[in-house]
């Protein structure tokens with residue numbers, strides 16, 4: 001099987017380039033995932049650099065652009081890919097080396113939306129003797145957002161994020177924002193929505209839907225962003 | 239830039255104007271179809287008759303609002319960051335001129 005992989009080492013290369021690799025078909029089983037193939041290629045070329053950790057689509061560290069689509073290599077079957085398999089780092093963020101990108105901006109946006117519960121007014125500490133109860137219906141509202149593993153496949157496939165990566169929060173951070181906006185236990189819904197009401201942070205979303213198409217967990221960040229806009233409207237009107 | 243119809247307000251106005259225009263155009267086509275425009279005078283009479291001119295003026299203003307929000311989004315998306323403000327100012331000025339022209343046209347139509 002043939003692979004064409006983006007290579008770039010800023011210490012030695014002036015320009016990025018694509019390197020061709022060949023992997024013996026006998027080494028590739030029907031069930032082999034792309035991560036397995038990359039590990040075999042690394043045995044051929046120990047310099048080949050990529051991130052990976054759990055190998056089961058849970059940690060979100062091995063996002064990469066495969067044949068033009070952002071995917072997690074550990075849950076992408078090699079047998080389903082067309083040859084040559086062209087692998088690049090996910091687009092839109094600086095490349096550190098080969099397939100490893102600098103996700104600082106991505107995490108900064110996540111940090112900015114304050115992705116944690118704020119169940120008490122500022123300065124009032126939480127009563128640890130009592131649980132923060134939530135009805136099953138309210139709990140169900142969190143489905144479709146809490147499962148995000150922050151792999152970055154969505155944000156780095158979003159043209160609005162490519163154009164304004166420092167100002168537009170991007171689908172992953174907005175999905176997290178939605179998760180806390182709809183949480184019945186959070187008392188800062190209005191403040192959260194107010195801080196998102198900005199021409200860049202939320203309203204750069206042009207409904208392109210690349211995020212939803214590329215999410216390996218089957219989440220729908222685009223829908224979450226539309227919901228945030230509707231909620232803003234409701235809160236303004238009521 | 240904040241305050242100049244941005245964020246949620248822009249989102250809202252874009253939708254309000256879109257709905258209004260969606261209703262206006264078929265209505266205007268139907269209404270104007272009832273009249274003949276053999277002379278300029280006949281056209282003026284048709285346009286200025288009843289409430290139609292008010293509905294039309296509002297439609298024209300909403301077209302400007304719609305254009306501002308839509309064009310502004312395109313400029314922010316596609317222009318290099320350094321010249322976004324220049325682009326927005328040119329757009330704003332252009333739309334202002336159209337607005338003034340529109341007001342002038344309306345006044346002269348009413349006066350004659």
Ligand code: SF4
Nearest residue numbers: 148149151152154215
């Ligand atoms: S929403 Fe999906 S694609 Fe985006 S970071 Fe979360 S898991 Fe990854």
